[in-house]
Amino acid sequence: MADTPEQILKDMKKYWLIGWILLGCTVLTVVVAWVTPSITIGLGIATVKAGLVAVIFMHLSDEKSLIYKVLIYTVFFAIGLMFLTLLALYDPIIAPSSRSY
Amino acid sequence: MEIPYEVKPRPDTGLWNAKVGIWLFLASEVMLFGGLFSAYLFLRLGANGEADYFWPEGVLSVGFGFVNTLILILSSVFVVVAWLQLKLKNFEKFRFWMILVVLCAAIFLVNKGFEYAAKFKHYGIKLSDNSIVEGHGIDDTIRYEGIKEVTIDVARFNGEFLKYVHGEKPKFREILSTDAEGKPVLGDPIELSEREVRNIEDRRNDDLRKEHLAENDLMRSLKAKAMARQRLGQPISKEQESALDYNIIRWLPAMGVKQLSLVAEKEFLIQINRKKLRKSFPDSVKFRDQTSLKGTISKLTPGLYLEAIDRIDLRATDSENPETSSLVWKYLGRESPLKSQSEDGSSEGDKDHAAIGYNEVEQKAKDDSAPHDPQNEAEKAKKIFLGLREDVLAKAKAKDKEAEFGKTLNHSVLKWKDEDGEVLDSHAPILVPWDDVKLYSNFTPKWNTYYAIYFTLTGLHGLHVLLGALVLLYFAVFGKKLFDKDPEHMANRVEVGGLFWHFVDLVWIFLFPILYLM
Numbered sequence: 001m002a003d004t005p006e007q008i009l010k011d012m013k014k015y016w017l018i019g020w021i022l023l024g025c026t027v028l029t030v031v032v033a034w035v036t037p038s039i040t041i042g043l044g045i046a047t048v049k050a051g052l053v054a055v056i057f058m059h060l061s062d063e064k065s066l067i068y069k070v071l072i073y074t075v076f077f078a079i080g081l082m083f084l085t086l087l088a089l090y091d092p093i094i095a096p097s098s099r100s101y
Numbered sequence: 102m103e104i105p106y107e108v109k110p111r112p113d114t115g116l117w118n119a120k121v122g123i124w125l126f127l128a129s130e131v132m133l134f135g136g137l138f139s140a141y142l143f144l145r146l147g148a149n150g151e152a153d154y155f156w157p158e159g160v161l162s163v164g165f166g167f168v169n170t171l172i173l174i175l176s177s178v179f180v181v182v183a184w185l186q187l188k189l190k191n192f193e194k195f196r197f198w199m200i201l202v203v204l205c206a207a208i209f210l211v212n213k214g215f216e217y218a219a220k221f222k223h224y225g226i227k228l229s230d231n232s233i234v235e236g237h238g239i240d241d242t243i244r245y246e247g248i249k250e251v252t253i254d255v256a257r258f259n260g261e262f263l264k265y266v267h268g269e270k271p272k273f274r275e276i277l278s279t280d281a282e283g284k285p286v287l288g289d290p291i292e293l294s295e296r297e298v299r300n301i302e303d304r305r306n307d308d309l310r311k312e313h314l315a316e317n318d319l320m321r322s323l324k325a326k327a328m329a330r331q332r333l334g335q336p337i338s339k340e341q342e343s344a345l346d347y348n349i350i351r352w353l354p355a356m357g358v359k360q361l362s363l364v365a366e367k368e369f370l371i372q373i374n375r376k377k378l379r380k381s382f383p384d385s386v387k388f389r390d391q392t393s394l395k396g397t398i399s400k401l402t403p404g405l406y407l408e409a410i411d412r413i414d415l416r417a418t419d420s421e422n423p424e425t426s427s428l429v430w431k432y433l434g435r436e437s438p439l440k441s442q443s444e445d446g447s448s449e450g451d452k453d454h455a456a457i458g459y460n461e462v463e464q465k466a467k468d469d470s471a472p473h474d475p476q477n478e479a480e481k482a483k484k485i486f487l488g489l490r491e492d493v494l495a496k497a498k499a500k501d502k503e504a505e506f507g508k509t510l511n512h513s514v515l516k517w518k519d520e521d522g523e524v525l526d527s528h529a530p531i532l533v534p535w536d537d538v539k540l541y542s543n544f545t546p547k548w549n550t551y552y553a554i555y556f557t558l559t560g561l562h563g564l565h566v567l568l569g570a571l572v573l574l575y576f577a578v579f580g581k582k583l584f585d586k587d588p589e590h591m592a593n594r595v596e597v598g599g600l601f602w603h604f605v606d607l608v609w610i611f612l613f614p615i616l617y618l619m
Contacts, residue, residue, distance in 0.1 A: 003188060005189060008185050008188050008189055011185060012182060012185050015178055015181045015182060015185070016178060016182075018178075019174060019175065019177070019178035022174045022177075023171060023174055023175070026167065026170045026171060026174065026613075029613070029614055029618065030163065030167055030618070033163075033614070033618035033619075037618070037619070039619055042614040042615075042618055042619060043611075043614060043615075045614070046610050046611050046613075046614050049610045050607050050610050050611065053177060053603050053606055053607050053610065054603075054607065057177055057178075057180075057181055057599075057603045057606075058600055058603045058604075064114065064115040064116050065115075066114050066115065066116060066121065067116070067120075067121075067124050070124055070125060070128050071124070071128060073128075074128040074131045074132065075131075077132065077135075078131050078132060078135035081132075081135045081136060081138070081139040082135075082138065082139055082142060084139050084143065085139065085142045085143040085146055085147075088143060088146075088147060089146060
């Protein structure tokens with residue numbers, strides 16, 4: 001990041017633009033959920049928003065390699081956590097007497 | 102001590118130290134929230150299945166969540182703008198934007214506070230057939246009449262039940278023993294209190310100990326005599342023979358009095374909120390200190406009362422056709438006898454309503470030109486529920502699909518527009534007999550796993566908002582000194598605070614759709 005006043009003012013414009021995009025995405029999330037509730041679309045928009053925050057606001061687009069090294073492991077294990085529930089899904093508790101639907 | 106590389110990058114990492122620090126910290130935060138999101142997934146995917154537990158849907162106000170999302174996103178923009186103002190060496194503008202961020206955080210937390218408060222005032226009842234009704238204005242007053250017999254667990258007694266005796270407290274007599282005809286032999290009348298019970302315990306234990314020691318002495322001498330006679334080869338009496346088998350045991354506190362049975366001089370009644378009791382049965386009641394009272398439930402408090410229900414969830418109901426045969430329909434529209442009796446509204450339950458500031462429904466009922474008829478309201482609630490159910494079924498049929506089970510039997514019953522465009526709204530009470538109440542609670546983590554994970558996730562996130570805002574406020578208020586000394590250092594500090602703030606925003610970006618929209 002260059003620290004010249006011109007560059008800073010340019011960054012400022014960029015941040016506002018991203019801010020507006022994020023606000024727009026939020027409205028979109030609510031509208032989509034209202035029209036056609038879909039977990040995939042909802043989480044998809046959330047991921048795009050989170051990506052924008054991380055890449056632009058948290059300057060990940062312009063970071064040193066050490067940070068990426070730290071984050072790659074974190075992301076890997078955090079995503080791994082989300083699949084733990086599969087263990088229960090594929091080995092469920094069986095209760096034959098309960099009502100099925 | 103001088104901390105190195107606060108401004109200049111460290112040669113080996115290429116970064117100033119605090120930046121490495123905050124990213125490592127954020128990485129650990131990702132794992133912390135990741136674990137909770139994983140728990141959320143597990144609970145959500147595990148619900149609605151074989152276990153008779155169904156995920157509550159549509160129970161959070163999207164409006165609140167939406168506004169809070171906008172506020173956090175705006176605050177994220179304000180943070181970077183504030184940071185850039187520092188880079189432009191303009192401290193006053195930095196302070197302005199930073200204070201806006203803190204204001205955003207404050208609005209977010211106040212909003213959250215309202216949302217939490219609404220949950221604390223909102224109640225759910227699970228009936229014995231697993232139907233669930235939700236609503237406001239709970240009255241769990243329970244009254245027992247004709248109480249004469251009281252049993253006390255001596256070690257645990259704390260005199261709590263005496264606080265709930267209605268009117269004058271009676272005197273009690275201890276049941277000492279029973280005579281030949283089986284009639285109780287009673288002690289002197291006493292004013293019951295914790296201290297009095299301790300005195301009785303001491304006295305009784307003293308007597309028991311003396312008795313025990315006297316018996317020991319007697320048996321010891323008999324045993325000695327018997328053994329002497331045995332050695333001499335002389336015959337021994339039966340009494341002496343039994344003494345030979347007798348084990349001399351020293352006095353132990355556990356041998357003391359455990360229970361006291363008392364009889365009141367006259368019948369009395371107690372009135373209490375059910376949640377303060379340990380157990381309640383039709384003919385007896387048990388307090389948390391194990392004090393047990395024999396009496397009958399008053400006809401004035403036959404069950405648990407909700408003043409206005411707003412949702413009926415029949416997904417887990419044990420019936421082939423819950424939409425017609427659920428217990429909810431049986432009890433809907435029943436008024437609390439205690440409430441109708443005390444027209445001045447002085448019952449304990451009413452006080453509870455006042456405490457939670459709930460008068461919306463009464464107000465609404467007054468505003469309506471037609472008088473509030475509970476049975477009529479119950480009919481309307483049923484009509485709304487069935488109407489909404491029909492809507493879901495029709496919609497699915499139109500798409501040539503089978504209606505989702507979860508969406509057909511769980512509806513808010515406050516409002517519905519029928520085919521003729523007539524708007525129905527209902528404010529029906531319900532009175533569930535105590536025997537048919539499986540459990541009841543306000544919407545706190547104990548009510549179900551949804552609220553457990555909801556409060557854990559949003560509570561932890563809220564704490565992050567609070568602490569982040571405090572740090573940013575500190576920069577805005579006390580940052581001038583460092584800024585004057587070394588503006589670059591100050592900018593780096595704000596960048597670190599800002600990174601944390603963006604992370605807080607990032608977590609909320611996922612929380613909003615997951616908790617509010619799905």
